[in-house]
């Protein structure tokens with residue numbers, strides 16, 4: 001199936017899902033459904049990931065802009081209790097962190113037979129960090145500092161509340177375009193922080209530390225530090241540091257990571273401390289916060305956004321997110337489409353500015369930087385399933401024999417990996433769930 005056909009199908013599916021959700025909400029209510037309907041007006045789709053669909057909505061009593069995430073019951077892997085009620089771990093973890101300034105505030109939640117509706121604050125106008133970086137190709141070191149120090153502090157505060165996010169990445173950070181404040185979202189992979197090792201993971205493959213691929217085990221804080229390193233590298237270079245599991249497990253054997261923009265030694269030092277192969281030698285979250293690069297006072301958001309390119313992006317986002325132009329209860333509009341796939345914003349790259357003296361990963365030396373840049377920021381990342389035995393074998397073997405890298409074997413392995421972990425089509429199950437709920441409600445009405 002060609003990409004345009006697939007995109008068209010996905011668009012159709014998305015509008016159908018939205019239509020069904022609307023129908024469902026307008027039908028007879030049950031188990032908190034009527035309350036939701038009374039309190040919120042659902043609007044167009046805002047974004048979607050592997051496990052949920054997020055909609056724009058408005059709280060009817062005071063016109064507060066909110067985001068509503070629908071998660072299907074069958075997709076919930078971990079459960080917890082709030083006031084005696086069984087809820088997905090996501091809601092519980094979000095509730096635990098809701099007082100943290102850098103975490104999106106949980107306002108409300110509803111339970112329906114098919115799943116849960118999570119009502120969250122929605123900064124306006126806002127953009128997620130993936131789209132923010134994509135809109136500009138990469139961001140300046142000053143801008144990276146401004147955003148990263150907030151994110152690192154938020155992760156620290158979550159950890160102090162014994163919450164481990166486990167899916168730290170640019171897609172899960174929302175930026176308030178008025179103040180520059182960052183908000184951590186998507187606690188779908190979050191769990192209670194513990195001292196012992198974890199052997200389960202639901203995060204994102206390319207933000208994952210090597211110990212997971214090599215041993216299927218990781219420690220909470222150490223894995224979070226690794227992801228923060230990936231996030232910081234990505235912000236500055238506009239591309240991820242590692243292409244695949246092999247890169248993640250072997251890059252340390254090949255010298256320092258290449259940088260594709262001129263950046264300070266201080267930030268390179270911080271990134272290398274976060275991306276230290278050995279988890280026990282990796283820096284701590286506290287030492288990230290005390291690192292001279294992070295401690296340096298950042299420029300104000302006003303000054304940072306004076307930059308023409310950033311202004312342009314902001315204007316574009318404001319335009320597309322203008323709630324006055326939102327069509328109440330309408331299907332996804334042109335501007336919404338633009339927002340979720342901002343392909344019109346150019347992605348720039350400075351091929352000549354790559355650090356040529358530094359060592360490069362196995363994958364980076366032969367390919368021109370421009371091509372790599374595109375490869376690494378093609379789309380939002382897919383979710384991580386536990387590594388298969390083939391993947392683990394390949395990663396272990398690769399980490400032992402870095403110099404005998406064979407392109408053909410690597411490609412074959414990659415193809416095999418793709419077969420095992422190709423990204424799932426977005427939420428076709430949501431549609432089924434909503435259909436089921438609708439027919440049950442219709443039956444209830446008849447009887």
Ligand SMILES: Nc1ncnc2c1ncn2[C@@H]1O[C@H](COP(=O)(O)OP(=O)(O)OP(=O)(O)O)[C@@H](O)[C@H]1O
Nearest residue numbers: 047048049050051052054067120121122128171186
């Ligand atoms: N409160 C919010 N305010 C603004 N935008 C939001 C909010 N929550 C989610 N989004 C947007 O919706 C997108 C998907 O949200 P989220 O990551 O929670 O979904 P998901 O299905 O859990 O995704 P993933 O597959 O990454 O786990 C985000 O990348 C973001 O663009």
